[in-house]
Amino acid sequence: MLRSSHALLASLAVALPTAASAATLQSFKGEYTVSVHGFSVAKASFSSSYEGDTYSIEGSVSSAGLATIFDDTRGTVSSKGKISGKQLQPQAFRADYKSGEKASMIDIQFANGAVTATKVVPAPKKRNPKNWIPLGASHLASVLDPMAATVIHADSLDKVCGRTVKLYDGEMRANLTLTYDSKGSTSVRGYKGDTVTCRLGFEPVAGYRKNRKSLDYLRKRSRIMVTFAPVGQTGVYAPIHATVGTKIGTLTVSAERFEATE
Template identity: 35%
Template sequence: MRLARFATTLAALCGLTLSLQQAGAAPRQTVTTEYGMALIGLIIGKASFDTVIDERSFSVKGRMSSAGLGSLVSRTGGTSEVSGSVTPRGFAATRYGLDYTSDGKRWKSDVRFRSGRVAASDVSPKRSRNEKPSYVPVQRSQLASVVDPLSGLMIRTGDAASVCRRTLPLYDGWSRLDLRLSPGGSNRVSLTGYRGDAQVCRVRIAPVSGYDRNSKGLKFLQGQTIELWFAPIARPDVYVPVYAKIPTTIGPLTLQATSVTVK
């Protein structure tokens, strides 16, 4: 999973996070969340996410584009979306999609899920039949119990101490990887409609398949620790990310909400 795709999906999930706190009390609402992305403190991107949620289903549609310094360095923009059902155990995606362009190159992913299993997957560009020997292909058996990068990060538990004691098996259409979470303490957070403690998770990336063993970017990420803060915003037993910090070779990339509008 490339860094750009990973950052995009984290931003989309944080948009869903803030939307849930607003939409949870009403039968059906549309919530727009505006986001800013910063690299070493400098604004490089912006994002907007529209979320619709009711008692049985949910959907999120997001848009992202480069901004500020990011517009001068790299032209990047795209969309990300997920839809599915609300179950007693949490949020079960039925369809996940990502479509973005960076420096003139376009990436598209359309993944359908059924009971935690990948039912169908279509990506562009497709992998070449003559891949490098260092490429690790995705095996069908590795897609039997996976989650998408958006709803997969919504953790349902009644025990705050267990939030960061788990491994999340993610699949985005290209790559299969595990996010290994471990406890990193707690922090107080203050957001629109919520003020309380967040569980701080230290996250390490463990690639499973769909990646190049010689990828310098991936090797860098494997040696770093991503920071995710989870808080029970929507309800006491559902923990979702409220903050993300991703290391890069030139400094930390952070995702921060700027406004939330309910329609």
């Protein structure tokens, strides 16, 4: 259950407008639908506020549609931190979720861009050292939590792609590599304008089991595309649409609302 819940977080992570380098308070609202084969399987809603060099995000996620029959998952997520230049520096991340009657939690604490503590409930099962790639201290430096990992500070749409992001989800460290694909435009509630689409490469680094089929599929065969749009005039670019190829079909994350509220 832990890994499937992490997968839900990773899927929804592409849908999180976050920190803005702003001298005054700014707030944003994002609402998203996750679907497979045209059927809604999850909903997400996030409220973000940014002031000076700090950011704070609160959100909720839940299964939807037919997915509730098989895995009724609901939860809340939060992230806060600072902005240093063009880089986000998380201070704390927490996810509390419940699948059926089973409650789970992930809590990650950071300092100076590095992970200082991680608590996962229920605790992960004992790992077989023969096929487990362990985490080391070097793996937990300059990393981003699932909410901050896919939000980009850039000077323009042209500068969004062409970078590698270090993700830590409370168990696994992975690299997300963004390469340019195309430009376009879109219109949703709160935003109408230009976008840029990047292809996202997924590479597990540590904190995972070797030869895990789902990870091998994401790394070698999955086509992951993420479309970014500007968050107001902040210099921040957040995903407004994404598709992830999976064994059961293409998972699509679409914004229904993407707008400044203050």
